[in-house]
Amino acid sequence: MKPTIVFLLLSAISQVCSAQTQCDLEVIRQADPKDRDHYFQRDKNRCEGVYLEQVAGTVGSLLVASLTGRRGVLAQWPVNGPLTFRWNQFASGEVHIQAFPVVPRKFFRLDVFERGAAEYAWNTDLVAKYLTPAEVGLVAWTLAPIDGRNQRVYLPIAVGSGAPKGPYRVTLVSSVDLSELYITVASIAPGEKPLRVNAPLRFGSYPANQKIEVDLPPLPKAGLYRVEFVGDRRDQGSVAAPQFFVNHSP
């Protein structure tokens, strides 16, 4: 009897501990516990809320803010019911869904961790109090071993019904003014020629802290594609977004 109780207690404690570690501790530190909407673990797999100060993770010289289908633009938050979005499963790893503001001086974060699922229904009541859909970046990724190390694989998101299909749109936000932005897209399959190598987007201007929506070229085959963005700063030098991989499942 006693070992059973001890086992149950230990498993309960371990579940609580493992659940608590999912939230971003840095964001928790910056959240005001007196605020009812502050960032904390709201469900078993969901941490959501507002916080007070900028933290690392949702900032960068060139930030990948979202990866969706081209028709996945959301004009307003759903009035009744949650916002459902889908992704194509890749490997068996945990999928991390993250939503955050793409506008400066607003501090909100959603972290959802899903394993084995290919969709998530997000209750947008909380985010709707602070941000419009246009102000929110939404990404889903998983970690997978590529070239001998765990790397981030973005899973394109489709909002509403239906699985995500190409062509895809990447939304970037630069923290500095850019004069030009270049894209490189290459399949990681051996022998494949890159689809784009440092191809200029030629949008004209890329002001800081503004969304830059980039359509990826049509991806010909299913599989993983390495994507890189490099931008020329207006003053000197360049900025580069961390290279990432896109899982394409037509």
Next chain:
Amino acid sequence: MDNLEKLVRAERKKLLGIAVATGTVDKDAFDRLDRLCKLAAEAKPERRWLIPFVVFALLTIFIGLLVKEQHETEIDLDLAVSELHFRLPQQEQLTGDQFLRSLNAAALDGIVVDGTYWPAPKPDTCSLSVELVSAALKADAITLAALVPPKGWDVGVSRSGSEVDFAFTSPSPSTEKEFAVRAALRGKAALSTDCTPNRKNRTIRWNGPGSLTMRIGAATTLRCRSASPIRFADQIGFENLRLYAIEHYQTDTGPVDRRLSSVLRGTFYLDALNAKAVPLRPFEDLSLGSSTGYIRGVSVPVDSKPLNEELDLQAHATVRELNLGSGANERSQMPRWLELLAAQTGITLLWAAGIYAFGIIYAVLRWYHFTH
């Protein structure tokens, strides 16, 4: 002896009672009481050992306070050093974006050039050299993104003229084996690397944008040459700050290691002793033992000479050892408890207040005794 004291007290009381009742004192009775008092005083044991004991005890306490060092103490460093080494207690940003003229890396795990991965034939073996061509425009640069090594990695920073070297070491299997550093290229540049399957050197010439990701392995070094001073992040947390270099020599009998101080000049301050300043001479050995703290700032002096090796370092540390010099000349600089007490202005105030209060109480008691 107690009985004698009781007898003296009883006799004194009796004589006082008679004196109060009659107004006179019998001479014989007074003499008897006097003799009894003298006898009682002589019967008391002499405590000649008391004063030497007190002196000895106080001396022991003072010597103890003079010799005993603090277990750990806080210091502030304001130094010019040629290099520094430390361990990162957590993942930490070392630098911001750097605009370089050239970048060299050794012992890489692999590179990704314009979206193509070139692995190292063996782990931590390949090297890379990127350089802007001489006719580069002002806006052209090799932009090295922020260096953010994982928790537990050892970092070494040294400088030689316009070049700053970063040495990264993954000291234990429990730490992450590698991390990525990105660079973006603008302008005309040449890249040379042996990150190829047959280790043949390969050269790429860029004329326009380019991207590069380096996989930093367990013993990678980066050499950055910049037209403007390298900008380091502020408030970098550290463990085990080391201000020395180990030089290796190969001799006929085998390798020889030599430890060289990297302190060029500067001062450290003992916070516990009201920021007492201890100046350092060039190349004086300063050992901090196991230390924790944060680097308030590291910078390349703006007006330094081209061949200068100087890095300005400001840091705050909690140390458990603090030694100056080496070998037989090594001497601890940890504050002694007596120095610590002497430095406490509160204790001086307490003594002064105590003496003042004692004087007041003594005067009041004297007055009370006199009037009653």
